[in-house]
Amino acid sequence: METVTNLIEKAYIYHTLTVDEVIKILMADKEETDYLYKQADLMRKEKMGDEIYLRGIVEFSNYCVKDCNYCGIRRSNKQVTRYRLTLEDILTVCKKMETVKQTTVVLQSGEDSYYTKEKMGDIISAIRSETSLAITVSSGERDIETYAYWKAKGMDRYLLRFETSSPDLFAVCHPDDDLDYRLRCLANLKMLGVQTGSGFLIGLPKETLAQLSADILFATSLELDMIGVGPFIAHESTPFKGAPLAYNRELYFRVIAILRLLNPKAHIPATTAFDALLPEGRDLLLARGANVFMPNMTPQPFRQYYQLYPGKPCLDEDGDDCAFCILGRINRLGRKVGNDAGHSKRI
Numbered sequence: 024m025e026t027v028t029n030l031i032e033k034a035y036i037y038h039t040l041t042v043d044e045v046i047k048i049l050m051a052d053k054e055e056t057d058y059l060y061k062q063a064d065l066m067r068k069e070k071m072g073d074e075i076y077l078r079g080i081v082e083f084s085n086y087c088v089k090d091c092n093y094c095g096i097r098r099s100n101k102q103v104t105r106y107r108l109t110l111e112d113i114l115t116v117c118k119k120m121e122t123v124k125q126t127t128v129v130l131q132s133g134e135d136s137y138y139t140k141e142k143m144g145d146i147i148s149a150i151r152s153e154t155s156l157a158i159t160v161s162s163g164e165r166d167i168e169t170y171a172y173w174k175a176k177g178m179d180r181y182l183l184r185f186e187t188s189s190p191d192l193f194a195v196c197h198p199d200d201d202l203d204y205r206l207r208c209l210a211n212l213k214m215l216g217v218q219t220g221s222g223f224l225i226g227l228p229k230e231t232l233a234q235l236s237a238d239i240l241f242a243t244s245l246e247l248d249m250i251g252v253g254p255f256i257a258h259e260s261t262p263f264k265g266a267p268l269a270y271n272r273e274l275y276f277r278v279i280a281i282l283r284l285l286n287p288k289a290h291i292p293a294t295t296a297f298d299a300l301l302p303e304g305r306d307l308l309l310a311r312g313a314n315v316f317m318p319n320m321t322p323q324p325f326r327q328y329y330q331l332y333p334g335k336p337c338l339d340e341d342g343d344d345c346a347f348c349i350l351g352r353i354n355r356l357g358r359k360v361g362n363d364a365g366h367s368k369r370i
């Protein structure tokens with residue numbers, strides 16, 4: 024029988040595993056886990072280099088038409104104070120980002136129909152003409168015409184997680200959504216030549232280790248430019264309130280390391296929700312396969328209103344604090360900031 028160490032070696036060389044093999048690595052002991060992290064960090068260094076790309080997130084609207092059962096800003100949560108940023112607000116933040124080594128803006132929001140195809144197109148083209156930033160959008164499901172229009176206006180990338188590859192679990196989590204439609208959105212984005220990012224939530228209620236392993240392999244099969252995954256953390260004002268953390272904390276980090284071994288050339292961000300697991304969560308990820316950091320650049324006083332889950336870090340800080348904090352973190356890790364846009368390595 025193959026040992027876990029053999030399986031890690033196999034993933035390192037061939038970038039392929041079966042569901043059962045992924046499960047075995049997810050259950051690795053301390054020594055095997057250390058080896059997994061070492062190999063994932065080596066793979067990151069070999070294929071992606073030592074640069075950490077800084078992609079500032081601007082959470083520009085927390086209005087959402089959808090009711091995802093895990094999300095703190097879902098439509099039915101009436102306790103949320105809703106807000107929208109203006110084009111001027113967004114441009115001010117983008118110009119600040121250029122001065123603190125951030126080369127991409129990630130425009131994230133709920134699914135907010137106020138931002139029509141044209142209105143969002145105007146925001147994208149203003150950023151394109153007034154800054155040198157690469158532009159990523161993460162605003163949910165839209166039709167192919169809209170994605171094509173935004174690309175024509177200057178959008179470089181799009182992030183849309185599939186959340187879980189199980190149609191049944193997807194239905195439990197999304198009372199008003201359909202996995203096939205979401206996957207079609209991802210296929211459309213790829214077809215249009217938009218750099219595409221996707222991923223999943225780790226530890227949704229009723230998820231099994233076999234399902235988590237299937238999600239890792241499904242994300243790999245999509246041949247993504249970026250893979251963003253994070254722990255599901257229960258929010259008190261959602262139907263999933265009170266759900267405990269599904270796994271021990273270490274297992275969440277193993278997911279990222281396995282993803283790196285299977286996807287050598289994908290950009291993998293150290294996502295914010297890992298800091299809600301452990302205060303140094305994102306720093307640990309950067310040494311275990313991740314190569315992208317997304318500082319929160321949402322201006323105050325709006326950050327407190329974009330609480331997808333409890334324990335989200337940096338809610339009291341402003342863009343300057345987050346920008347300088349990450350530069351210190353990168354320094355301590357002995358890595359360097361990526362000066363270019365950090366476009367896909369798959370192109």
Ligand code: SAM
Pocket residue numbers: 093094095131132133134161162163164182183184186223224253254255256257258296331332
């Ligand atoms: N509305 C867009 C969408 O859903 O694609 C973009 C914004 S949405 C808030 C970004 C991501 O937040 C989702 O893809 C989901 O995985 C994550 N998220 C929502 N609720 C969460 C929770 N309770 N714990 C961890 N992540 C959560």
Ligand code: SF4
Pocket residue numbers: 087088089090091094095096097098132133134163
């Ligand atoms: Fe809306 Fe996105 Fe939250 Fe779902 S995850 S409720 S689409 S903001």
